Structure formats: structure tokens, C-alpha cells
Amino acid sequence: MNPxxxxxxxxxxxxxxxxxxxxxxxxxRHSDFKFxxxxxxxxxxxxxxxxxxxxxxxxxxxxxxxVSGDDKPSQALRKSRGSSMGxxxxxxxxxxxxxxVSAGNTGALMAMAKVALxxxxxxxxxxxxALLPTLIDSDVVMLDLGANTDCDAGNLVQFAVMGAAYSxxxxxxxxxxxxxxxxxxxxxxxxxxxxxxxxxxHDSTRLAMDFQGFIExxxxxxxxxxVVVCDGFSGNIALKAIEGSARFVTDLLxxxxxxxxxxxxxxxxxxxxxxxxxxxxxxxxxxxxxxxGLNGVVVKSxxxxxxxxxxxxxxxAARLVEEDITDRITRDLASIANGxxxxx
Numbered sequence: 559m560n561p562x563x564x565x566x567x568x569x570x571x572x573x574x575x576x577x578x579x580x581x582x583x584x585x586x587r588h589s590d591f592k593f594x595x596x597x598x599x600x601x602x603x604x605x606x607x608x609x610x611x612x613x614x615x616x617x618x619x620x621x622x623x624x625v626s627g628d629d630k631p632s633q634a635l636r637k638s639r640g641s642s643m644g645x646x647x648x649x650x651x652x653x654x655x656x657x658x659v660s661a662g663n664t665g666a667l668m669a670m671a672k673v674a675l676x677x678x679x680x681x682x683x684x685x686x687x688a689l690l691p692t693l694i695d696s697d698v699v700m701l702d703l704g705a706n707t708d709c710d711a712g713n714l715v716q717f718a719v720m721g722a723a724y725s726x727x728x729x730x731x732x733x734x735x736x737x738x739x740x741x742x743x744x745x746x747x748x749x750x751x752x753x754x755x756x757x758x759x760h761d762s763t764r765l766a767m768d769f770q771g772f773i774e775x776x777x778x779x780x781x782x783x784x785v786v787v788c789d790g791f792s793g794n795i796a797l798k799a800i801e802g803s804a805r806f807v808t809d810l811l812x813x814x815x816x817x818x819x820x821x822x823x824x825x826x827x828x829x830x831x832x833x834x835x836x837x838x839x840x841x842x843x844x845x846x847x848x849x850x851g852l853n854g855v856v857v858k859s860x861x862x863x864x865x866x867x868x869x870x871x872x873x874x875a876a877r878l879v880e881e882d883i884t885d886r887i888t889r890d891l892a893s894i895a896n897g898x899x900x901x902x
Contacts, residue, residue: 561875562593563581563593563594563655563656563657563658563872563876564596564646564649564655564657565581565593566596566643566661567598567602568597568598568624568642568643568662569660569662569861570868574597574598578606579609579865580866580871581593581609581612581869582609583868585609587869588876594646594649596618596649597621597622599618599620623640624642624662625642625644625663627662629663629666630665631666631668632669634666634670643662643663643670646659647667648674658857661863661868667849671684676852677851679891680892681887682716684849684851685702685705685716686701686704686790686848686849687700687701687702687720687848688701688846690844691779691844694781697728698778698783698784698786699734699784700788700793701785701793701850702793703793704793704794704797707789707791709789711750712755714788715755715762718767718769718785719891720850721734721736721786722734724848731784733766733767734785735770735783735784736759736770736784737773737782738759738771739788740772740774743771747772756769756771764893767785773786775799778796778800779800843867845870846858846871853884854884855879
């Protein structure tokens with residue numbers, strides 16, 4: 559299958575230049591990728607001058623209307639028919655693209671995607687899922703990261719199904735280890751919603767996941783599970799805390815290594831290790847949050863993503879299309895509806 563990816567070329571902090579260069583890098587890595595580049599045609603053509611390999615694999619859909627970072631979801635929805643973000647999503651709805659990638663306004667992207675694509679049968683609310691670094695070779699899938707501030711037990715169970723399907727696609731796990739984010743690991747800890755969701759997942763023994771109960775926030779990056787499930791309020795706070803701690807550590811190291819002549823010498827000696835740390839914590843290497851539970855694939859890139867980060871987001875979108883993530887989730891939901899008697 560040759561997935562055609564719609565790129566919102568106007569989204570993100572740097573806009574056209576980085577989005578086009580990121581698509582070009584993804585095309586360099588995967589020669590079968592095709593693109594629909596949505597945005598200002600003159601600017602896109604100018605950027606394509608540096609990427610002839612991408613130009614031959616792309617079609618341009620012109621618009622000069624852009625959703626700004628300050629637009630509220632309601633404002634963005636009014637622009638959905640003419641903005642680069644809206645047209646990219648509508649291309650997925652119309653079947654002109656297999657997936658859409660944008661680095662624009664997250665709230666606007668979610669609102670447009672939900673209205674245009676609708677949620678899958680059996681899914682009450684879509685969730686925002688992302689990959690976070692761990693101490694082991696694979697990243698951990700975490701959801702929801704901000705799409706839903708309040709969630710009931712049924713929502714959390716659905717998030718677990720979607721997260722497990724995502725982990726199986728990205729890493730090929732047969733039964734990803736799934737846990738619910740909580741204030742403790744004991745069965746009696748947490749809200750009624752968390753305890754009810756845990757009971758339901760424990761009872762659904764034939765699902766394609768290994769549900770292992772609760773996990774505390776300080777263990778998210780330890781590699782002790784493959785999927786962390788939470789409501790969007792808790793998930794967004796946890797995500798921001800993790801990202802802030804990573805920046806705090808790297809800034810402390812930078813300050814320590816420049817504080818004296820001896821520390822500068824120490825930096826030169828330890829540079830291979832610090833470069834490895836920097837690479838591991840770089841959000842560009844884990845870029846590409848996914849709106850799970852929609853009738854179509856939509857991937858959110860960091861607004862400040864580098865060229866490599868955009869390429870990674872494109873590759874995530876293509877992988878989800880190739881592995882038919884929607885069908886996997888549908889089969890897993892059917893398993894829950896049947897009392898967990900059928901594994902996908």
C-alpha cells in the first residue's frame with residue numbers, strides 16, 4: 559500500500575519550510591510515500607525547489623487561509639472548509655488522502671478532526687496518544703494527553719483498547735503491558751472511575767493486552783509497561799511535568815559543564831554520554847501524537863518540531879495506515895462487547 563499523506567504545510571512555528579523539508583526527509587526514507595501538500599501554492603513551490611524528489615511525489619492544494627495558534631476551536635471550525643488544516647482533514651474524509659499531519663493548533667485540530675471524521679462505532683470520545691521515552695528500547699504509549707478532561711470508566715477502557723492497538727502496531731507486541739495512571743498501585747487507591755475501569759479490564763481476559771493494574775507517575779518512563787492510560791487532565795499534567803523535568807536536567811548539566819575550566823574538560827570527556835542523553839530526551843525523536851478513535855488517521859506534530867521531527871510524525875501516520883489501526887481497534891472493541899471472549 560502506498561499511503562498518501564495530507565500535510566498541513568502552513569501549521570507549526572516555522573510553517574512551510576520545515577513541513578515541506580520534513581515530508582521530503584520522510585520521502586527519502588520511504589520512496590513509496592505520496593503527499594498532498596496543503597497551503598499557499600507559491601510558498602510550497604518555492605520550498606519544493608530544494609526537494610525535487612518530493613516534488614515528483616506531491617500534489618499541491620492551494621489555500622492562503624491559516625488557523626492561528628490563538629484561534630479557539632469554535633473559530634477554527636468556521637475556517638474548516640478553507641484553511642490548510644481543514645482541507646488536509648477533509649482530504650482524509652473524502653478519501654483523497656489516507657492520513658493528515660499538522661503542526662498547528664492542537665485544540666483546533668481535534669475539533670476539526672472530530673467533526674469531519676466522527677468517532678468510530680463503539681468509541682465515545684477520541685483520545686490524544688503519544689510516545690514517551692523510557693529506559694528500555696521501546697517507548698511507552700500514553701493516552702489521553704489532553705483531549706478529555708473528565709472521563710468515566712468506559713472511556714478509560716476504550717483508551718486502553720486503543721493504546722494497546724497502537725503499541726502493537728508501532729512495536730509489534732502481541733500483548734502490550736497496560737496500566738492505569740493512579741496515585742498508588744493498591745487496588746483500593748484512586749477514584750471510582752479508575753477502580754471500575756481496572757475491574758473491567760481485569761475481567762476482559764482475552765483482550766490482546768496484558769492489563770497489570772495501576773502505575774504511579776514516577777514509573778511512567780521506567781519501561782515497566784507499554785501503555786499508560788489516564789484522563790486528559792491528569793495525562794496533560796503528567797506530560798508537561800515529564801517534559802519540564804527533562805529540560806531541567808539538561809539545563810542543569812549544561813550549567814554544570816560550563817561552570818569552570820575543570821568542568822569544561824569533564825564535558826569533553828563525557829560528551830558521548832551527554833549526546834546520547836540529549837538524543838534520547840529530544841522530543842523530535844518521539845514526535846507524532848495521534849488522535850485515536852476517529853474514522854481516519856490524524857497526527858499532531860509538535861509546533862516547534864525540527865525537520866526530523868516532522869518526518870517522524872509522517873512516518874507514524876503512514877505506519878498506522880499501513881497496519882490499519884482502525885480495524886484493529888474495531889476488532890478489540892468487539893471483543894469487549896462479547897465479554898472478552900475473542901482476542902484480536
